[in-house]
Amino acid sequence: MDVDVIVLGMGPGGEDAAGRLAEAGLKVAGVEANLVGGECPYWGCIPSKMMVTAANEVAAGGLAPDWAPVARRIREEATDDWNDKVAADRFTAKGGILVRGHGRVTGPDEVTVGEQVIRASRGIVIAGGSQPAIPPIRGLDGTPYWTNHEAIETETVPDSLVVLGGGAIGVELAQVFSRFGAEVTVLEGADRLLSTEEPEASALVEKVFTDEGIGVRTSVKVDEVGYADGRFTLAGVAAERLLVTTGRRVDLAALGVGAIGLDESAKAVPVDERMRVAEGVWALGDAVGKGAFTHMSVYHADIIVRQILGEPVHEAEYHAVPRVTFTDPEVGAVGLTEAQARERGLDVRVSFTDLAASTRGWIARAEGFVKLVAADGVLVGATSAGPCGGEVLAMLTLAVHARIPVERLSQMIYAYPTFHRAVSSALPGLLR
Numbered sequence: 553m554d555v556d557v558i559v560l561g562m563g564p565g566g567e568d569a570a571g572r573l574a575e576a577g578l579k580v581a582g583v584e585a586n587l588v589g590g591e592c593p594y595w596g597c598i599p600s601k602m603m604v605t606a607a608n609e610v611a612a613g614g615l616a617p618d619w620a621p622v623a624r625r626i627r628e629e630a631t632d633d634w635n636d637k638v639a640a641d642r643f644t645a646k647g648g649i650l651v652r653g654h655g656r657v658t659g660p661d662e663v664t665v666g667e668q669v670i671r672a673s674r675g676i677v678i679a680g681g682s683q684p685a686i687p688p689i690r691g692l693d694g695t696p697y698w699t700n701h702e703a704i705e706t707e708t709v710p711d712s713l714v715v716l717g718g719g720a721i722g723v724e725l726a727q728v729f730s731r732f733g734a735e736v737t738v739l740e741g742a743d744r745l746l747s748t749e750e751p752e753a754s755a756l757v758e759k760v761f762t763d764e765g766i767g768v769r770t771s772v773k774v775d776e777v778g779y780a781d782g783r784f785t786l787a788g789v790a791a792e793r794l795l796v797t798t799g800r801r802v803d804l805a806a807l808g809v810g811a812i813g814l815d816e817s818a819k820a821v822p823v824d825e826r827m828r829v830a831e832g833v834w835a836l837g838d839a840v841g842k843g844a845f846t847h848m849s850v851y852h853a854d855i856i857v858r859q860i861l862g863e864p865v866h867e868a869e870y871h872a873v874p875r876v877t878f879t880d881p882e883v884g885a886v887g888l889t890e891a892q893a894r895e896r897g898l899d900v901r902v903s904f905t906d907l908a909a910s911t912r913g914w915i916a917r918a919e920g921f922v923k924l925v926a927a928d929g930v931l932v933g934a935t936s937a938g939p940c941g942g943e944v945l946a947m948l949t950l951a952v953h954a955r956i957p958v959e960r961l962s963q964m965i966y967a968y969p970t971f972h973r974a975v976s977s978a979l980p981g982l983l984r
């Protein structure tokens with residue numbers, strides 16, 4: 553088959569790129585091995601945030617800890633029982649050609665799916681996303697451990713759960729299952745949860761978890777997993793279920809990118825600032841290792857689509873990448889942490905404000921904080937943790953993205969009494 557563009561992988565980034573290119577009148581083949589929409593709508597962001605929303609209502613006392621309606625909502629509203637007909641129809645209605653199956657790049661303008669060879673005259677977009685990275689722990693292979701897929705699909709809450717890996721997925725799901733009645737222990741290899749975020753964020757989440765009865769063990773090295781009589785045992789903890797959330801990996805060999813001269817043992821598909829891999833080949837999203845977030849996939853897709861359509865395009869920038877971990881309290885962060893800024897040799901200034909010191913924080917009895925990291929008179933990073941940490945993050949993302957001088961930010965009027973007013977309390981600490 554001859555087309556204009558092949559999009560290999562129809563996750564959030566691939567689906568967006570393929571749909572927009574098809575709408576613009578190009579002949580687009582979207583290749584998908586599993587479900588059109590990818591990880592985010594079926595096993596990631598959307599169902600996990602439905603779980604988080606329900607868990608927060610349980611914790612607030614507004615909802616009984618009954619899992620059945622949560623599982624039903626995920627099945628009926630989020631995933632259509634893990635059926636992508638709506639998404640597939642949406643793409644074909646735009647004129648796109650959906651090719652189901654596992655595709656491999658077999659040349660600079662060619663992707664092969666089973667017996668079918670597809671050739672593209674305008675380009676290939678590699679959008680294969682990522683898969684759970686499973687550590688090579690003795691005894692783990694062959695056991696019925698969960699990844700995010702089984703955790704999202706579950707119709708029952710286990711009586712006990714060990715979560716291996718205290719990153720974003722691990723902490724969000726640990727709190728959900730705990731609030732729905734499971735006895736949960738998080739085992740983290742690093743010396744703190746959310747180890748890539750500010751240490752104050754880790755301390756806050758660890759404190760809240762401990763207060764809620766979630767076991768937290770850090771600096772844990774798991775050498776062996778035992779599984780017998782329906783129970784897992786690892787690092788001295790026994791539980792009905794084991795959820796492995798130890799990061800994600802990109803399988804370059806499965807994408808066949810050796811055919812265009814790439815090292816298939818690399819961790820990610822290498823791209824330049826316009827997401828170009830080679831002449832007529834682009835890549836996006838989790839596959840390029842520049843932040844595994846849906847908003848990054850769609851950001852990349854926009855840069856690629858504009859080039860293919862000959863529209864004005866900007867280069868990808870990574871100084872203001874926002875991320876939100878949807879624990880309660882939420883941890884929102886953008887740009888560099890203090891440690892990362894110091895590692896870069898920047899002349900760093902830091903300021904910290906406890907949310908409880910702000911009027912709204914005090915009224916809401918909120919736990920959280922705002923931490924600002926500045927260099928050369930502009931914010932280079934910030935963390936907003938609290939009940940609306942992900943929303944307070946918006947103004948901080950704008951400030952880091954647009955490099956608004958700290959001085960100018962300190963002249964702004966902050967509505968009273970809001971959580972974001974804590975930012976105005978932290979700013980003077982950067983100016984002194």
Ligand SMILES: Cc1cc2nc3c(=O)[nH]c(=O)nc-3n(C[C@H](O)[C@H](O)[C@H](O)COP(=O)(O)OP(=O)(O)OC[C@H]3O[C@@H](n4cnc5c(N)ncnc54)[C@H](O)[C@@H]3O)c2cc1C
Pocket residue numbers: 560561562563564565566583584585586587588589590591592595596597598600601653654655656679680681682700721806807836837838839843844845846847848849878
């Ligand atoms: C539990 C969980 C919660 C998350 N929560 C959030 C959140 O709150 N906010 C956020 O921003 N991000 C979140 N993420 C991350 C987000 O889901 C991913 O960053 C996003 O889905 C990546 O999009 P993508 O388009 O790069 O790839 P993916 O979503 O991984 O999709 C890639 C697609 O390509 C297909 N594919 C791969 N290889 C081939 C091949 N060779 N041939 C054919 N098809 C192929 C796959 O089947 C898949 O459908 C979460 C992830 C998880 C697991």
Ligand SMILES: NC(=O)c1ccc[n+]([C@@H]2O[C@H](COP(=O)([O-])OP(=O)(O)OC[C@H]3O[C@@H](n4cnc5c(N)ncnc54)[C@H](O)[C@@H]3O)[C@@H](O)[C@H]2O)c1
Pocket residue numbers: 687716717718719720721722724739740741742745746747772773774797798799800843844845875876877878
């Ligand atoms: N709210 C969000 O935006 C959101 C939510 C979930 C996931 N995501 C995305 O998905 C990505 C993957 O999530 P994740 O939580 O799987 O990965 P992660 O890389 O964020 O965290 C993995 C954690 O597991 C630990 N770990 C690794 N190997 C271990 C081992 N053998 N024993 C014990 N601990 C071990 C790491 O130290 C790390 O803390 C995230 O980085 C994020 O980009 C985003």
